[in-house]
Amino acid sequence: MKTLVRPGTTLFPSLPSLLEDFFNRDWVDSTLAKSNFSATLPAVNVRETNDNFIIDVAAPGMKRDDFKVELDNNVLTISSHQEEKQDESTETGNYTRRKFNYQSFRRSFTLPENKVEGEKISARYVDGILHINAPKKEEAKVKPIKQIAIG
Numbered sequence: 001m002k003t004l005v006r007p008g009t010t011l012f013p014s015l016p017s018l019l020e021d022f023f024n025r026d027w028v029d030s031t032l033a034k035s036n037f038s039a040t041l042p043a044v045n046v047r048e049t050n051d052n053f054i055i056d057v058a059a060p061g062m063k064r065d066d067f068k069v070e071l072d073n074n075v076l077t078i079s080s081h082q083e084e085k086q087d088e089s090t091e092t093g094n095y096t097r098r099k100f101n102y103q104s105f106r107r108s109f110t111l112p113e114n115k116v117e118g119e120k121i122s123a124r125y126v127d128g129i130l131h132i133n134a135p136k137k138e139e140a141k142v143k144p145i146k147q148i149a150i151g
Helices: 017-024 031-038
Strands: 044-048 052-058 067-072 075-089 095-110 122-126 129-135
Touching (some): 067 129
Antiparallel strands (some): 044 052, 052 129, 075 095, 122 129
């Protein structure tokens, strides 16, 4: 005699669904794994005006020297590496506690081809936000409507 088991049911209905989730979860695509990977990525806002592309990176607690902004062809890359070490030692010099903290991220943005003046891109870090300004070339700007006089 064959036993029929309905798909989606467990062999042990008395076990909590937590154990079932543990064994049936796709760990590569889990919400927990995604939150761990994105925890070090700062929030980014990208805006386009008629004159500029503006990128704001929220990275509080960092220093201006922790950032590196590079332009390679049309790819703007923002990266940061922050390293913190704390040592607490006894009077004899033996370490009783040593803490290390490393934080880094790297974000890349492809800028529109032949529309940005790469030599004029500027960046400044104020109040925990890295502001990057990429000016557009004159030919990339939207021209206002020109009224033509009829003679």
